[in-house]
Amino acid sequence: MSTVNHVPNQLLTRKLEAIFALTDDERQGIQGLPIQIKEFKTNQAIVQEGDCPSQCCMVLEGATCTYKMTIEGKRQILALHVPGDMPDLQSLHLKVLDINIASISTCKLGFIQHTDLRGLCERYPRLTAAFWRETLVHASIFREWLLNNGQRESYIRIAHLICELAVRLNAVGLVQDDSFKMPATQAELADATGVTPVHMNRVIKALRADGLISNKQSKITIPSWERLKEAGEFDSLYLHLLNKATDPVPTSEKEYH
Amino acid sequence: MSTVNHVPNQLLTRKLEAIFALTDDERQGIQGLPIQIKEFKTNQAIVQEGDCPSQCCMVLEGATCTYKMTIEGKRQILALHVPGDMPDLQSLHLKVLDINIASISTCKLGFIQHTDLRGLCERYPRLTAAFWRETLVHASIFREWLLNNGQRESYIRIAHLICELAVRLNAVGLVQDDSFKMPATQAELADATGVTPVHMNRVIKALRADGLISNKQSKITIPSWERLKEAGEFDSLYLHLLNKATDPVPTSEKEYH
DNA sequence: CGTTCGATTGACGTAGATCAAGTTACGTGG
DNA sequence: CCACGTAACTTGATCTACGTCAATCGAACG
Known part of the structure; x- marks a missing residue:
């Protein structure tokens, strides 16, 4: 105040x-x-x-x-x-x-x-x-969400949304060790992507099974940014980030590659 | 030039x-x-x-x-x-x-x-x-398209899009006698609403059967603006039109009601 | 007056919805 | 700091809106 x-x-x-x-x-x-x-x-x-x-x-x-x-x-x-x-x-x-x-x-x-x-x-x-x-x-x-929700099947769509969150959170320093706190519940992610909470849960389970993300509770870890990006057909151009250092790759990969 | x-x-x-x-x-x-x-x-x-x-x-x-x-x-x-x-x-x-x-x-x-x-x-x-x-x-x-495509079933969704086009065309004087030239093909409307062209065709058929629109070729006529608006759950607030005269009601209803 | 693009229709398939239980985490008050 | 209530997450069984495939039809136009 x-x-x-x-x-x-x-x-x-x-x-x-x-x-x-x-x-x-x-x-x-x-x-x-x-x-x-x-x-x-x-x-x-x-x-x-x-x-x-x-x-x-x-x-x-x-x-x-x-x-x-x-x-x-x-x-x-x-x-x-x-x-x-x-x-x-x-x-x-x-x-x-x-x-x-x-x-x-x-x-x-x-x-x-x-x-x-x-x-x-x-x-x-x-x-x-x-x-x-x-x-x-x-x-x-x-616009990107319109494309994502309208034309991509749910698995890709949800991977895409996770990519976007990772990049945006990384841009403000909220990604550490390829991990971030997921700000939304599964029900909220479902309402964002136009699927049911049940289906959101199943897709997240599949992403986990495929090794694209891992999570304990709301802390999401991305083992391979490249693989998740590919799975989500993600290209950060639409975010119009100017600081290219914070653009496509969360912290660790910036250092290792 | x-x-x-x-x-x-x-x-x-x-x-x-x-x-x-x-x-x-x-x-x-x-x-x-x-x-x-x-x-x-x-x-x-x-x-x-x-x-x-x-x-x-x-x-x-x-x-x-x-x-x-x-x-x-x-x-x-x-x-x-x-x-x-x-x-x-x-x-x-x-x-x-x-x-x-x-x-x-x-x-x-x-x-x-x-x-x-x-x-x-x-x-x-x-x-x-x-x-x-x-x-x-x-x-x-x-944003409205995101809501429309994500949460409304195709019949309502497509009625909504037709409402939007009617209002926007009316605002620039391109609606006469409750009719306007549809600027997009069914395939384009399909790509805008995230359905297949086949399904778009069937929904348009249904809207026609229900008396919400009629068309010869690309000329669309709206017999009752009120009914179409209701079917499409349409509220023009999101268009932020300032000239309220051109806002919700295409020409003829302005004169008759 | 054929060629082409758009509209239309039928038969059948499926991604994701819906319904209905659980189960797990966590904030809060005792 | 533990018990308990609530919100979030999971899972299985079944259903349906819409997709896919494959023609056919109609109208505009060179």
Whole structure:
């Protein structure tokens, strides 16, 4: 509940630095941005369809998801957000929200007022491009999910999603020794890939049997990144990562190959 | 091949006017934007995955689609574009393209150099917001397609897509007497909704049998917008249309109800 | 007036859904 | 720090929406 803690501003700075060198002025502008920190428990609503928010948020710790429901009550998870992501940046320009965002773990979010963000963008027009770019990358991920869910059979589809999570988590330093904490439950992964939880469980079992992943509890280990990537037909181009060091290969393989 | 023809600039002006009142200055800036017109036959590539375009385009006449392929050669159509849409505006900020765009009918496109567009946005910062918004609306459509293709059964899914096309075509004046020219073939609609062409055909047959649509050739007529909307679980919120007159109800029902 | 692309139809096959139990982990309060 | 309740994970048996394969038909166009 304070703006004194500068950790969130530093995460934001790092995010934008990934795109281009900030000037000292710009960096100071970001450091001065008031960010309100809020904590959430698992499965809490953050914003909802129909809301007209006057702020947007950034994930600092934990994970959130964007979802929509059909009339019959089926849920499609449209996006998973990890630290550094700004799940509802779109609300800056689309007044009424067409999505729901909820926490999927205990998590910490930083809230930035639209007015502050707009002010920052006016003062430093190059930052506008950086934030715009953030929304474009998320759009690109939506497209890849559309391809993935629409045209790939479930085994490949799920391997693909695991690859994406590995790469995105690795990009923010959350992969160690080829392992990461899976932020979503099997039921959530099922709602993201359009299969039933039962089927998700069977596919994960198969991936495990094939030696593509191993897990104790929510800690996933990827024995061979190359093999998983191949199984998931994964190419990270669509993530538009700029730091090629963090791009396709989680930590260990960077060192060994 | 000329920038003398001002029709494309007017379409662009109208598009942006839909969001907020332009100043005379801004309007003149847009009018002065060099736009190169090019014509395409059906099924021609416009841009492709891996390209680094230095321009982006706007559909003036006809229709285009964005798609991606899996390794096995299955195609997912990710978006359909009608006049007024800017299919690859994202290339302004994402250097290398992760999608393919092709014509799905004979069509006329207007090409704008990135440098010209960037110049315009620098001179009139409010226009930046307008273009950003265009990309956000497309992202919102991706999300709805993800929900539609992932969670709704094919009958509802296809009715939903037809609703979307009707509303979007109506918004640019291409619906008359509850009828419009379907811009896509059944095979293309199949690739957009993740079903086989055979199944698409059967669902369309069923929609026809149920009196939700009628068609001679590519001309689709919607006898009752209310019934189709209900069948497709359609709510146009996600299209973020501002002109509520063009929002949910194609022409005739606006007059009769 | 044949060629070609799109629409249509029938017979049959299957990936993944559904239903129905378990079983295992873990957070919480005593 | 243990017991207990709840959420997450597993597994087997059966079912179905949609896919696949294989023609045929119709209309636009050179």
